Amino acid sequence: xxxxxxxxxxKEKVVVDYGGEIGEAWAVWREFIKRFPFREKPEAIDSLTPxxxxxxxxxxxxxxxxxxKLKALGHIYVPSDKPWxxxxxxxxxxxxxxxxxxxxxxx
Numbered sequence: 001x002x003x004x005x006x007x008x009x010x011k012e013k014v015v016v017d018y019g020g021e022i023g024e025a026w027a028v029w030r031e032f033i034k035r036f037p038f039r040e041k042p043e044a045i046d047s048l049t050p051x052x053x054x055x056x057x058x059x060x061x062x063x064x065x066x067x068x069k070l071k072a073l074g075h076i077y078v079p080s081d082k083p084w085x086x087x088x089x090x091x092x093x094x095x096x097x098x099x100x101x102x103x104x105x106x107x
Contacts, residue, residue, distance in 0.1 A: 022072055022073070024072070025070060025071075025072035025073045026073070028065070028069050028070060029070060029073065032065045032069070032070065035060070036062055036065075038098055038101075038102045039102045042099060045095050045098050045099055046095070048062075048091065048094075048095060048098075050088045050089075050091055053084075053088050053091060053094060054081075054084040054085065054087060056081065063084045067084075
């Protein structure tokens with residue numbers, strides 16, 4: 001069973017059992033997956049722009065979900081935006097990483 005499949009299985013149980021903040025976070029997760037459907041459509045990675053990855057002040061960018069919007073499911077604390085700027089400025093490397101993560105070979 002893939003990590004994503006297991007996550008979906010656990011998500012369904014959490015939403016039913018807990019609801020509330022965690023249930024709302026899973027709704028945001030579904031929104032994130034819809035906006036960035038890389039697992040089902042890996043070719044969508046090719047169309048990522050620097051603004052899709054990091055665009056402070058606008059919201060809805062990839063790293064906004066990772067750092068803020070999905071906080072209830074697990075939080076990544078970043079004391080400055082330097083790592084996000086590095087990702088944005090090295091977009092091709094980030095895209096290669098995403099392709100690896102969503103590949104069928106990744107556990």
